[in-house]
């Protein structure tokens with residue numbers, strides 16, 4: 001429906017070119033139903049497109065900025081506290097997460113551990129909850145879901161692409177927090193050999209490797225809430241509602257995890273083993289709690305992933 | 320598959336297709352047949368079930384009862400094979416506001432597993448060009464006007480050469496020039512052999528472009544067929560305009576014209592249904608002159624689809640309660 005004149009001109013001039021275009025060009029008519037057989041790697045286009053859509057949203061950028069800002073804030077605070085010399089008179093809560101803060105002024109690498117320990121309980125899972133909750137519900141509410149489905153993206157394929165892109169976001173968000181902490185730590189504090197929680201000393205290079213391993217474990221800790229958020233997202237047509245529900249569930253679970261009387265259910269809560277990543281800093285590393293954490297995350301991914309799939313492949317798309 | 324010859328020339332065929340939402344029966348057992356190569360107008364007042372039918376045809380919602388075949392394959396079961404050959408605009412366009420118009424099309428094209436990524440840019444350019452959006456393709460979609468969004472939605476439906484285009488109220492929000500362009504585009508696509516299934520509640524729009532039409536009301540399919548046949552089923556009305564409506568009325572009644580109504584200086588009435596009893600219009604005119612009736616306008620008005628609709632439903636083109 002281009003304006004009459006230029007359209008006519010366009011169609012007449014390249015008439016000769018168009019004849020050869022017919023074989024391969026985009027204007028080629030479908031000779032038969034099987035004229036355009038899909039190639040398996042073309043399907044990756046949807047995954048790439050999902051990633052672009054997730055990361056180009058301003059909201060995603062804002063979440064990443066918050067995640068980068070938390071370690072910066074912690075680093076600057078520690079730096080100001082310790083200006084007069086000596087170390088932070090922190091809580092001294094044994095070997096639990098926040099304890100890392102005490103070591104930050106002696107070794108900047110510990111800001112990476114402290115930064116992850118500070119963001120894992122809330123900021124990281126909140127960011128993942130927002131992205132996962134919005135994944136399907138946001139598109140349903142915006143109406144773009146129906147066009148993806150008539151494209152046809154295929155319901156299972158679309159859901160898989162969405163879950164994969166949320167998992168990539170888990171990793172990216174964790175790395176943003178970790179890298180920001182690493183840079184701030186190295187910029188503000190002395191760096192050297194790492195004293196493990198067991199009291200032994202390991203070289204900085206190995207400390208860095210363990211930091212990377214910890215970042216990966218933290219990212220893996222978010223697999224469960226990602227699946228939970230995706231399931232919530234398939235239930236409603238409101239992106240905001242799905243995000244709020246997911247973050248609300250996160251807060252509820254965190255509260256339940258901290259009520260001693262409810263210890264019977266606590267081992268089944270996806271947040272329960274989150275701080276197990278600190279065990280990487282023992283010498284030798286103890287794997288029991290880490291293994292439990294990974295197993296629990298896999299269980300949540302399986303249960304809520306299947307629930308999301310069952311719901312999404314059978315539901316009416318009326319928005 | 321059972322009747323290859325019969326099936327080949329029907330692109331949409333439903334049998335007893337029905338959809339019940341919690342309270343309402345939105346679509347009530349319709350048998351729709353859309354011939355290949357037609358421009359098919361799907362008519363009905365607001366809330367009559369047009370969009371619901373289209374959603375079922377596109378596999379977005381599951382029918383409560385009945386079956387639907389699109390391009391000779393069952394829907395929604397064969398969606399992956401059927402939908403790449405179908406372009407659709409359903410209940411208005413939906414876009415990613417934070418992406419440019421071009422990136423919106425890239426996204427929808429990536430969702431099609433049969434779309435070759437190497438020719439994606441060319442496809443997107445061709446589609447943008449076709450709807451006259453090439454110049455605005457770099458703008459964020461949230462900055463688009465309603466008509467521009469509608470055009471971009473159409474462009475998404477035209478990314479691939481399609482066998483069937485399903486357009487739900489495609490001229491919604493367009494300026495008169497845009498409407499004309501859509502009609503031209505529809506004719507052009509039809510000339511290329513694409514079947515166009517066009518829903519609308521604008522009767523004259525359907526009349527202008529469609530070869531076939533179906534009429535929905537309260538979830539039921541009232542009639543379907545070639546447009547001329549639908550309109551021909553209703554007789555045109557005889558109309559006399561002039562300053563002496565009372566006199567004109569008396570003369571017309573003398574010729575057996577029934578259902579006479581006067582509206583200001585215009586008198587209209589139905590000619591007798593029996594073709595043998597229809598008087599020569601020249602005779603009526605002469606009689607009017609002889610009776611001293613001053614006539615400004617005289618003639619038989621062609622039955623419009625609206626007349627056909629009113630005749631079929633016995634009601635106006637209003638939303639059913």
Ligand SMILES: Nc1ncnc2c1ncn2[C@@H]1O[C@H](COP(=O)(O)OP(=O)(O)OP(=O)(O)O)[C@@H](O)[C@H]1O
Pocket residue numbers: 318340341343344345363364365366367368369370371372520
């Ligand atoms: N998601 C839904 N839930 C419940 N009822 C619905 C839903 N969608 C539509 N309906 C009802 O189904 C009926 C048909 O709606 P539909 O959208 O198919 O009408 P339409 O012919 O497309 O109307 P319009 O011309 O206004 O677009 C209406 O009575 C409507 O209220």
Ligand SMILES: [Mg+2]
Pocket residue numbers: 369370371410487
């Ligand atoms: Mg509608």
